[in-house]
Amino acid sequence: MAYHVFLAYIDPWINWDWLSTHIPLVVAALEQHLELTAIAVGGGLAISLPLALIAHRRPRFRLPLLTTAGIFYTIPSIALFALLIPYTGLTGTTAEIPLIGYNVLILVRNILVGLDAVPPEVRDAADGMGYRPTARLLRIELPLALPSIFAGLRVATVSTIGIITITAVIGLGGLGQLIYKGLIENFHTPLVVATVLSVVLAFVADIGLAGAQRIAVPWARAESR
């Protein structure tokens, strides 16, 4: 009898009963996680693309841009969230500004590396074929930079998925909410479920982007054969 009472107080790592009755909670957390990730990566790409193109055209913007982004990147996310709270409160804006900023650095750097790696002969050939600079950039150089851009997108997405869990301390968090719940209620199940789901999510996103890259860069496949 005493043994059973004792057992009841040991929290198993997964309590399937709790899980089966709380599926909507888990799904909602997952949805929020996906939404926050999509905004952070999409916003980062939308901002970094024009910035990188400008820095590519005008090399004197390059160093200031990379230095500013590099300094921003050194600041821990939790510190940035805390700095923003007095101004933007416990909102999605507070969560997204640092995340978008981090992704801008990763992506600007990778886009520039990709554009720099375009062989000069290719550029000359495009010029010789009568491409104007803008058309050459959009139709020749940018497609050739795609592998590097995709590499940046994969790193940005996977690290965003991890950092979002921390936004639980400002009332968001996606799956981080469940981790936080596990912490304050001393209850293992949501913690384990959220950890497993966020690792799975990161891998699925990574594999998905790798697949998208294969479709977007068909010539790379032909070369590797």
Added chain:
Amino acid sequence: MSILTDVWRWFANLDHWSGSDGIPVRLQEHLHLSIESVLIGALIALPIGIALGHFGRFGNLAINISNVGRALPSFAILVIAFQIFGLGDLPIVIALVALAIPPMVTNTYVAMREVDPDVRDAARGMGYRQLAQLLRIELPLAVPLIMAGIRLSAVQVVATATLGALIAGGGFGRYIIDGLAQQDYTKLVAGALLVAALAFSTEISLSMLERILVPRGIRLLKQGASAGQGNPSHARSI
């Protein structure tokens, strides 16, 4: 603007510079946790990375360690360690060590792999034995990238040590977590500035250490050839 003035007054208040919740004590706690974790992490990660890189086997393992490490949220590691080991510094240090290891393993592995094969051959031709070749030829050449990995880990550890306050740890994170709980935005912002400053100084001081530790010959080599940016895993997970 008023928040900034409040924060300025908070820093000017001498009460915040003494006692168990004072800045010096919190700084000491934060540094203690971080240094301990980075050192333990380096003791585990560097030998693994050096061995994998030197023998050139299990390269996928080194890369996968880093990928898994990036995908595992440090917040989750911290809370899981807390659930297993309970209150105290131990779960924080364990979580921070787990966080510190992947970038160091990957960077060290890549650093050892990037040693020019001709240089290895030359060393062998000159009669260097395995161990001497490793210690006197490959390792010095690998120092720049290895140090980059240590710096990357250290900055992340300093950042994540902040979260230790969530499981009742010390350090600057206390100001942020307590500031949030008490809705004391002055304390919150002051804590954020302290954490940011500490992360930034970590980055700067380790870059300086890196410059000192890189052998002079390699520095000259780098200048001459303007070697490309070999920074394989510059991604944050916090």
